[in-house]
Amino acid sequence: MMTPPPVLSARRTELPLPAVAPGTRRALTVLRFGTPGARPKAYLQAGLHADELPGMLTLRHLAARLAEAEDRGEIAGEIIVVPVANPIGLDQRINGFLMGRYDQTTAGNYNRDYPDLAALIGDSLAGRLGTDAAANVATIRAAMAEALAGPEPLSEVDALRHRLVSLAFDADIVLDLHADNEAELHVYTGTPLWPDALDLASELDARAVLLAEISGGNPFDEACSGPWWALAKRHPEAVVPPACLAATIELRSNDAVDDRLADDDARAIYRFLERRGVLSTGGSGVLPRLRCEATPLDAMQQLKATSAGVVSYRRHLGEFVYLGEIVADVIDPLGDSVPVAATTDGILFARHSQTWAWPGKVIGKIAGAVPLPERRGRLLTD
Template sequence: MRERCFSLPGRGPGTSHQILTLSFGNPDARPHVHVQGGLHADEGPGMMVARLLADLLVEAEAAGRLCGHVTVVPFANPLGLGQVLHHNHSGRFDLYDGRNFNRDYPDLTDDAAARLEGRLTDDPQRNTGLVRAALRASLNERQPVGPAEALRHHLMDLALDADVVLDLHCDGEAEMHLYTQPGAWDRLAPLAALTRCRAVLLAEVSGGNPFDEALSGPWTALAKRFPDHPIPLGCASTTVELRGQADVCRTRGMQDARAILDYLTHLGALSGMVDLPPALCSPTPLAGSEVLTAPAAGLLSYAISLGAEVQAGQTVAEITDLETGQVTPVRASTSGVFYARPLDRIAEAGKHLGQIAGDRPLRDGSLLSP
């Protein structure tokens, strides 16, 4: 294992932040898999799993099992880790400007396309190398300003050359689920099976350019721009939602870390054999994910459990008016798995109350929550 510590500038004079990267195997080997936790710094499960995965990789490397290259960032957002307001951790949004730490990553497509003009060949493997070099040159030319942009730039720099990227997150309360692009699904289906995902949400463009999409999106876009030249998907990236914020547990975290280790073995980054379990779900479009919203304010309770199969018209939640006692039902308009909901139980009008993974597109535009 090799350790690298990168220093980010702080917002004020005399301040700085550190990001630790752990590297396993030959840095020039393939496949290269990048795993990070805690980009939303108030989401502990991903940091726990990334840390435990690193411990497992130390053992695997000592046993001579590393065939590829694996990089692990146990805590990807030291800026957010330092944001504590009135004893409560606030790590999803930058308190300086309100921006989501997992949005607004640079789109390298246009600049890379200009660099590739007239250089692509009929050889997919050679084109993969050319695209990686063009994306790398495009990122290197950018000069980030301020700590949040320096963070985005550094995380992109770490993951840009990877074949597979796992960005570990969680929801308020949730079943295991993941987000990815349709073109990456074949490569990530074994991960969904091994981690026992109850929902897989696919979208080519989800909106806001989150970290995972900023890495895989240019490959899809460049393949469309140069249809006469074969460009494989050089980076399959995904956001893995490790259940809910309260699900920080070494026992469960180790189960998830071992599932990811098995996935690395399946990819060939580690030696060994893995038997894939049957999948618990089929992928559905992110546009088909119904976001339930509160029609009124009040106390929130749920009529069904997470993971339940919901039918259109079924009552999912109820809102109790504290003045009148009136109960307002919140019903599903689609059928599918009820896979996520908020952690708190006080609702304001318009609050997002949960998500149902349906197979019929319902939405367009920006498909991710703020």
């Protein structure tokens, strides 16, 4: 096993969360590198869904590399790293299993319902924005800071969301590391951020890139990047650039926890930060070729079972499937076998590792190119 050097305690701060009971308190651990207020600012977190583990190891390796880079004076901007973004979910264990996707108190998804900063500050910006893009960015970020400076939410989960957004809202780059149930590495990002985010997807060797302006539910990455294009539409007289490149990175499968793979992913993110000037060490090497096409999120088929039974996949992850092709069979041990077909051409980039299905269960995802009529409203799997 690879063991990176320890991160110095001087770079570590603890942000307490509200106590849920006497004698009980959790905290968010934050690692800071570079100079506060310097640009570009990058914010990276992992484990927002606390049972998605590969990203936590990746940021452990990345933090070690950043500590070494800082000692060499190679950090040009500011970098904030939160390797464990959800200490609440990490404490949710049922029958010997960690269950960290949903809050057990509210049943809410930890990666939904973040503050809508565009709605909070939109009215206050009337008459304050003009044709100077840099000045507008500074004005908008100041308004966001003011909106977030109010009283902290009372509940532990809402306070966690508030703290995470408060750390990230003014970043130039926001990377939220997740892992799918069983998947190839893929990236979700905003349509206005493509092809600008090509270097990120290429360095990570993504096998699918899913694009949407609004995916529904206000997940963390869109809470950081979405306000910029929302405000651009709300104030068409002004020049409002997409000043935050935010992306959700799905680091393959929940169970694909491998320390060497995590180190490879950390190296890829490090190279991306070099390319973006957050690190002063260049990043002028040849960009790897992206081995997929970016496709609309509303063109992604959620392959759903129509019956209960054991899932037997006919196609493997990463394979191209065609409209009408049978991707899996749902087999009733006491009855019939029901085929599940692709309704689009595209890459099968995700499957479900628990091969028991029921009607409506998503057992696969296909990155197609043509928007599908049923893909409306909330586009992400809850």
